[in-house]
Amino acid sequence: MIKQNTVEKDIYLPQLATVKKAAMLNETELYLHLAMDGQPLDYVPGQFVEVSLAGIGEAPVTIASSPTFKDGFELVIRKVGTVTNAVHKLQPGDKLGIRGAFGKGVYPVEEAKGRNIIFICGGIGLVPQRSFINYVLDNRADYGDVIILLGTKCQSQRFFLDELKAWSQRSDIQFIETVDQGEDCWKGNVGVVTTLIPKIKSKLASAVIPVCGPPVMYKFVLMALQEYELPHENIYLNLERKMKCGVGKCGHCQINHSYVCMDGPVFKYSDLGVMPEAI
């Protein structure tokens, strides 16, 4: 017998949010500071929301702010598709729909307490990681050494520049950055993000290692980490898929048996053994 649910909440019904601030971070990335009109968004680092524009559609976007950020929440949205193109036209005061936050596979904010954390970020992969990074920085005493490795394609695509500068000036964290192609005015490291790994190899052994970047990056980061023979349960990968419904029904985000919108988007590397489609 099927039972009627007493809670009649429509899982597909977006709630309204208002744009508090909208700013381009670089040519393609839009920063949005949002506040829910009703109940504030309840979320943890690694979760995502479905951003909804009436008549246009929905797109999954991972939350860029930490839950310690109490004034609404932040998203960074790349202009790549129908919905995100339209989102880029939003102005402060405009309304949009939000569903979520979604995802049970999230960053290990509790498990990582007392341990070293090494964030490996590629390009826009900085955005989901930032939620966890800022959470850690806001609870700095709870965690061991914190290292942030960031690789960006080129200098002009770097974003959150004020934050990157602040990170580089902090003495209680180590922030190392590189660009794939260095322009003349770039004084820093040149090369893909994996070239930064040997620099911090002494810290790798027992660290929690969250990784996020474009699909192609994971294979290379995992290959680079392989030689240090790290326990796979220490590595966390944020796996982007087509999370259309966000609630484990529509089937588009499935990796083998797993629905990324439900079981992810953050997965322990050790759980991916049975998911050959993951990497």
Added chain:
Amino acid sequence: MSKPRIAIFDFACCEGCQLQIVNLEEELLDLIDAVDVVEWREAMSEQSHEYDIAIIEGSITRPEDEKRIEVIRSRAKILIALGACATIGGVNKLKNNFDLADVKKCVYGKSADMPHLDTALTKALDEVVKVDYKIHGCPIDRKEFTYIVRSLLMGKTPDIPLYPVCVECKAKGNPCLWDEGQVCLGPIIRAGCGARCPSFGFRCFGCRGYVDNPNVNAAKDIIEKYGLTTDVLKSKMLLFGSMQEPTNA
């Protein structure tokens, strides 16, 4: 916000797709409310050189047509190919299978050598100019046309199916026409028509063009299973698929 200016032009075609627009009935008024139609030979006498969106019916079959479409392209921000002649060359492309002099003679007889009857190989619009959007079909589907126009006016990319006609045909609960002995092109032709022909018992003729990645091997395979020859299949594919890679495969 000023309304987008739309111009509708035709090249080699039967004007049937434009007729579908005229036949929108009530929705035509909605369309005309939402946009500013500045040129449309089939429906009005005004002309204009200033437009945001050019909607083009027909294929390019004469050298002078190439020049004309290039001028239109240079004036339009968005260029939309309307119907099979524009998107894939349509039935007009059948002539590319023959010697052009023979074609002319066959069609025009004694007048074949008149200069205004000059002809060239048929081209789809995107063989000559950049096409931003394609509205498939012979004729176009009115519902799809209005959906695409509304989407573009909202600044959104319309979802045009990547998948074949079978998807819509099965969703409609149609029995398979192959089981009734018809050589239906549904499995390799782009959906979006709502499986219109098969829903009325006619095989898919392929007017919306091939899906991006048609499995022609599979088509040959089933042809054998149904006791037909690949020539039969090819002859069906030629109507809308002349001089296209999957047809020749």
Added chain:
Amino acid sequence: MTIKKISKDAFGKFVDGLIKQQKVMGPCAKGDRFEFEQLDSSSQLRLDYDVTLRPPNRKYFLPPVETLLTCEVGGGYQSVYDDTEFVLLGIHPYDLAALNQMDQIFSRDNYDTHYMKRRLAATIIACDVVTPSKDVFAASMGTATAEAGFDVLLTDIGDSYLMETGSPKGEKLIEKAQGAVDAAAGDLEKRKNIWKENQGRLSKHKLNCSSSYLPKLLEKAYSHPVWEEKAKTCFSCGSCNQVCPTCYCFNVQDDVSWDFTKGTRQRAWDGCLLDGFTKVAGEHEFRKKREDRFRHRLYRKGKYVPEKLGTKTPACVGCGRCVSACLPDIANPVNIYNRLIDDLGLE
């Protein structure tokens, strides 16, 4: 539980009575095939049907296209529901198994109000198979007969039907059946024989293992050559998905009114075999290869969904629709699973 017997004439009158009160959907002839349609009269009803073109559970509870929401551009969203009461009359045991499975999927974890409102508004009258279809293999999947999940179960025992109730809703419904009498022991014996016979009759293809072994079989079959071999002639047309009673993937699309003030959000059937199914904005497509998509469907049916639901019943109920619908004749799950058993053995 009540088991009544009713003559076919009286049953027809009972159905005509139901039609006056609410919508009744039942199997009707469509050319030489069958399809569930809304009945105007019991005379249209063809309970001797073999299989319907579309699976009735999907057609009525997760329809090909449905509106989920309406919205105002720049404003709020409103849910759109359809909870009109209706009777689904004549669903076969294999489709019933699919319905019960889909009920779990849409009520568990995240409760889908759109599906469930329709589902709770429905009364399910299942019907044992009278005429097996040409490709049915329900017996291999344990769905040739139904033990639960119906409000009423009908069995054709010749000149009359037996009606067994499976829920209070069913009890209430058959109270209205004039001329129904308590079934006698002999009638029950007849029904038992039909059930036994149907195990043999609904077996046009035979799986060479217990259906509960499929997850284990597939555990070792991921890199087997069969996926590529079969997918060579796969159109990726999604016909196998579209006709399947247990496929439930959907796409969501928005449209807008001509004055650009009101929007609608609809969901429509989608299929994991289709090109572009896993394509994300920015064009990256995760399951790009034909053979990977082909494999995914067989893994969903045999492993992923049953493991997700924690059931021994696979997400293939043996209706045989995909077998009949697949033009290159590669979709038959039994053929594929048997091939894997041949090559990899049973252990």
